[in-house]
Amino acid sequence: MKKRIKGNYMPDKKIFKEYILRSFLGQGAFGRVYLVENDIGLSFALKVLEKNVQVEKRGVESVMRIQSNRLVSIQDYGKTTDDEDCILMEYLPASLEDILAERPINELTAFKYFIEILLGLKVLERNNILHRDIKPANLFVLEDIIKIGDFGTARYISGESSSKTSGVGTLHYMAPEAFHNKYGFAADRWSAAVVYYRMLTGTLVFQGDDPAGIMGSIVEGKIDTDLLSYNYRPFFGKCFQKDPEKRYQSIDAMMKAAKNIRKSPEIQNQIREKKLKPVTQQKTKYKLRDKPIRAPNEKFYKILGLHSNLRPLGYIKNDFKDNKNNTVTDRATGLIWQKSGSDTYIDYKAAQEYIQQLNRRRFAGYNNWRMPTVEELISLLEQEKQSNNLYVSSLFDKKQLWCWSSDKRSLSAAWHVQFDRGYFHYFEEKCYVRAVRSLPF
Incomplete structure (x- = not known):
């Protein structure tokens, strides 16, 4: 007997008009999304609304009349078989997020x-449509085309700005004027620039320890240009002016400025030499092994180049940046680390499950966290004890005295690094775990 899908609907049964429910795709802030098919087998996405129903329907009605391959098309809207409000949309499986x-x-x-x-x-x-929630999760990739979707926050405005526009959107991508409930198209352009910055650097431009901190960074903070090459700094400096009047005043002006960066001698040389690399790579000094291996003592010591006391022969000069979201970026290695890690020491299987859990809940906004290699863990070691009484920067939580790596010594033992003693060893029982992910390369 088939089980009901979330929302109490039966699979392979009609859910809306002639559309057959196939699977549950996901849960958003304002509703659930299902994969449905029509009577000839074409796939669509059906969003069943749970909150802000009238607001979402107004946004959809504003966009339905527009015919453009730049927008996710809205096919229909109405009531499901269970009398819930719903919107039928073009199905695109891959978002930029x-x-x-x-x-x-x-x-x-x-x-x-x-x-x-x-x-x-x-x-x-x-x-004259203001989207108000431009972010990677609302941008859908179809081959080389990006389509804008999720128009629940969209609204019609009569001019460049509107005094009646309320502050909605996703915090990290909101423009400073959005918090004052008076903004317009410049706010969507700001959000697009935040997306571009993230694509280039692998991190968000405005961050904080909590919503108030993020908002403060957006309204008053300066952007971090360290992750950007010189060519990009004037562009983003203008994109992120707090006063909308000081930013690019049109889409065409933004596109022209972005294209001019591509025409710079430095970028053109990269293209000609087929060495086009992300901006972040220019700051990276060390390339560390990120793929796990299994090796016994002698081979491992040789691979890592260690003293007989299991300490490194040399130490990396780290270039840490506190991201204010419980992560730390090391610009010297191109790695992003958890500031903390597991609350208790756990066995190796539990450590792997801990990483999976981080990815399921998208810790710090990402789902590509992994267990570090020994080589990556050793890159954190300091030659002398720091103020936290550990051989690791005091930026990191001192609770994680020793941490599992993804490298194995044997089927039953894995290598780990001891931050309380400044060297690495192997273990079969329990350690802490600190996750890592790589900046784009």
């Missing part, structure tokens, strides 16, 4: 995607 979480993208792809996002915004602006 999915892609960024799974793998890094190179600089050329980031540029192409950014131009695609701006072209979509241009369509909306031409029709």
Whole structure:
């Protein structure tokens, strides 16, 4: 007997008009999304609304009349078989958020995607539609095209700005004027620039320890240009001016400025030499092994180049940046670390499950966390004890005295690094775990 799908609907039964329910796709802030098929087998996404129903329907009605391949098309809306409000949309399986979480993208792809996002915004602006929630999760990738979707927050405005527009959106991507409930198309352009910055650097431009801290960073903070090459700094400096009047005043102006970066001698040389790399790589000094291996003592010591006391022959000069979201970026190695880790010491299987749990709940906004290799863990070691009485920077939580690596000594033993003693060893029982992920390369 088939089980009901979330929302109390039966699979392979009609859920809306002639559309057959196939599977549950996910839960959003305002509703559930299902995969459905029509009577000839074409797939669509059906969003069943749970909150802000009238607001979402108004946004959809504003967009339905627009015919453009830059926007996720809205097919229909009405009531499900269970009398819930729903919206039938074009089905696109891959969002930009999915892609960024799974793998890094190179600089050329980031540029192409950014131009695609701006072209979509241009369509909306031409029709006097303000989206108000531009972010990777609402941008859908179809081959080389980016389509803007999720119009629940969209609204029609009569001019460049509106005094009646309320502050909605996703915090990290919101423009400073959005917090004052008076904003317009410049806010969507700001959000697009935040997406571009994230594609290039692998991190969000405005961060904080909590919502108030993030908001403060957006309203008053300066952008971190360290992860950007010189060519990009003037562009993002203008994109993130607090006063909308000091930013690019049109989509065309933004596109022209972005394209001019591509024409700079430095970028052109990279293209000619087929060495186009993400901006972040220019700051990286050390490339560390990220794939786990299994090796006995002698081979492992040789691979790592260690003293007989299991300490490194040399120490990396780290370049740490506290991301204010319980993570630390080491710009010297291109790695992003948890500041803390597991609350208790756990066995190896539990450590692997801990990593999976981080990815399921998208810790710090990502689902590509992994267990570090010994080589990566050793890169954190300091030659002398720090103020936390450990051989690791005091930026990190001192609770994790020793941490599992992904490298194995045998089937039953894994290598680990001891931050309380400053060396590495192998273990068969329990350790803490600190997750890592790589910046885009």
